[in-house]
Amino acid sequence: MRTERVLAAAGLLLALGLVGATLVAAGVLPPAFLGSPPADDDYDRTAVVVSDENGTELGRVEARIADTRQKRYTGLSNTSSLPEDEGMLFVHDDPQSLTYVMRGMDFGIDIVFVAENGTVTGIEHAPEPPEGEDGNDYRYTGEGKYVLEVNYDWTTRHGVTVGDRVHAEGVGLERSE
Structure with a gap:
């Protein structure tokens, strides 16, 4: 009993x-x-390098890895600003159609969708939502297994375009020579 x-x-x-x-x-x-949102020191980090089809490095950031449901949900929403050389790399279990929002964002970002093989499949420029508006109302969609978030217009300043390659150790985006 x-x-x-x-x-x-x-x-x-x-x-x-x-x-x-x-x-x-x-x-x-x-x-x-x-539970409470993850603290900044709860994230593993990795260097993320974006290169063109010739292997020429276009840009590099130190990224927090968001590889759990809680970390992906929180994203950068608890971040007041993002240094130029930092970002967040979202790691999903499988390639899929993804929708990202600007929940609780205080600054604009570029949202880079990345295929399982590291190819950039799409780039969205997401400006800071207007004051008093809900960032959930701004939706950015793309295809991939990974999403790299960097400062607004970072991809433009570094010449990153669809078809370029993203490399990051420890998350399945290792560089293959």
Whole structure:
């Protein structure tokens, strides 16, 4: 009898946890429902290098790696500014159609969509949302397994275009020679 109650309680907790995670992922509940947002030092980091078809380096940033649902949801929304040589690299489990928003953003960014093989598939220039407007209303879509977020117009200043290559150690974007 006691074992049945323990199993029933465990099953209920698991079901509630799954429902909560689903509601957070769908944007119905804030991520705080599952715990506090990740702190800056909770992220691994990697150097991200973008090069052209000839292998010439176009630009480089030190990026925080957002490789969990919570880190991807939080993104740069808890960041007040982004130094020119920094960014965030989002790592998804599989290649897919992706939509990014400017939730809680105080500055503009470039959103670079990257295929599983490291090829840039799309670039969106996302300016800072106007004061008093919800960044969730601004949606940027693309295809890929990875998304690199850098300062607004970084890709323009560095000459990055669709078809260029992104390399980063430790996340599946290692440079192949």
